[in-house]
Amino acid sequence: MQSPVPAAGPLRGVRVIDLTHMLAGPYATMLLADFGAEVVKIEPHQGEFIRRSGPFVSEQDAYGGYFASVNRNKSSMCMDLKSPEGREIFLKLVASSDALIENFRVGVMERLGFSFEFLREVNPRLVYGCIRGFGDPRTGRSPYVEWPAYDVIAQAMGGLMEITGEPDGQPMKTGPGLGDIFPASLLVNGVLAALVDARGTGKGRFVDVAMYDAMVSLCERLVYQHSFTGEVPTRLGNAHPFFAPFGIYHAKDGWIAIAAPSDELWETLATIMGRSDLTGDHPFARSVERTAARDEIVGLVSDWTALHTVDALKELLGGRIPFGPVQTVEQIVTDEHVAARRMVREMAHPASGARVHIAGQPVKFDTPYEAEPSAAPLLGADTDRILADLGYRPDDIRGFREKGVTR
Structure with missing residues (x-):
């Protein structure tokens, strides 16, 4: 099975199953894909929600900018995981993969019959990574464990909004989705550490990041400031509590x-x-x-x-x-620094052919391996290829499509 990214990436040979949606999970798997991992994104027949979110550049678009930005360098497999055949295919993929990443609510994978404990029996070295609003009970049961969460919820509860904004104004969320992106970055750290460990021990690990926890970590200054001084830090606008100017x-x-x-x-x-x-x-x-x-x-x-x-x-x-x-952003995309550091990348949208731009990968290596990033895939674009690589014959693949197992 060939990865869309150059084979010279430091994660070459690593296969990651991507069961993510929205921003936090896809951002994490995007980082792994950028580093050369083969990321297989599995979606239901209608595709994940942000495929249908804008902005769009033409009526021919099969997905908008949101999906394009965080799903580059991945393969797409469209499959019904609830069907017996879909389950069989999925478990074959699990057996040949190094990691699985998901960001469902607690209990979703268990209801599908794909708990970490079960998948570990299928592949003992599998690293299982997840992002949830309030963490997974396996690593510490939160009283909010059943609560759904988005970026703004994590920012609100984790302290970020309380210290963002003008002193006499309302709490303010940050412009970018830090409640999603920071947990995603932390998850990648944990997954990479677990992959190194698995190569030595042959045993995978369960890696869990709560969005709430990540915001507490991001706002670490609040904790020591309150402990050392007894203060309850709040909004200072653009000022710093300890430094001037x-x-x-x-x-x-x-x-x-x-x-x-x-x-x-x-x-x-x-x-x-x-x-x-x-x-x-x-x-x-x-x-x-x-x-x-x-x-x-x-x-x-x-x-x-x-x-x-x-x-x-x-x-x-x-x-x-x-x-x-x-x-x-008009100044950013024309900045010589941004050009020199390849922080804006151009690609062709696979449906409309339009040339579009997305933010680049900020982690650089001494030996550059970045080629033009492959565009986020069309829904199910790689299903047949992946099935063939798993050993299924053409007749099997046609049968799966006819029965609605794949698309």
Whole structure:
């Protein structure tokens, strides 16, 4: 069975069964596919929900941008797992795979007859990874174990929304789905660790990430801040609770980010601002004093940045202190850095033929192996090939389709 990605990837030879949907699970399997794993995405006959979500570039699209972005470099198999024949095919695939990833609610796989304990009997070295809102009972039973969850729920309960937004405003979720993407990234870490272990021991592991847990980990500062100080941290806008200046400042024609938390960086910034009087023996020369006078520091820096354009500030500050403009996607996709780092990738949509762009893979290796990524597959595009590779004959494959086992 051939993977759509170049064979030189560090996970070449690793086969992953993908039973995921929406964002968290598909993002995790996308990362594994980007690293060279053969990812076989199994979907029901109607396809997973985000295939039918936009945006679309043409009426000929079989899926939209949401699906395209996080399902690249995968194969697609369309199959009824509830049928006896589908069950047989699935177990054959399990026997020849290294990992399985799913993000169903608790109990779904058990009701299908595919619990981790059962699949481990079929393939003892199988690494089983899952993402759920509140974790799996195998690793610690949450009182919310039966609750469904999406990104916004995890952000709300895990503390992220409480510390995001303006001080006098409502709690605010982040723009990207961190409640999905961060758990997915953590799951990949766990799955890779378990794969290494399985190669030595011959035994797979159950790897579980709760979206709620991931948000608590992401917001780790809240826990120690509350423990050390007794405070209940809340929203500070773009300010930092411990450092100043550290945030977003207005320029004549836009916004810029400045981070000068150390005394050395402050001295550099103050000198550029023409305020050397705020260095040396001045109280503001010390980080603790600047933090205590955060509002005054923000005012001083804001008054100065407002006198200059973004380009002028880039010339004055770029390379001297941590600095960057607040950019729109139009600026991002034309940035020389993004081009040099291959962080926007072009591909042809397999249904319409349109050239579309998706975000690239940020993990780089010293020997690049990235070719043009293969587009997210059409529903069931690889079913016949995968069945043939599992040893089924053409007559068997035709029979499966006629009976509605596959599509």
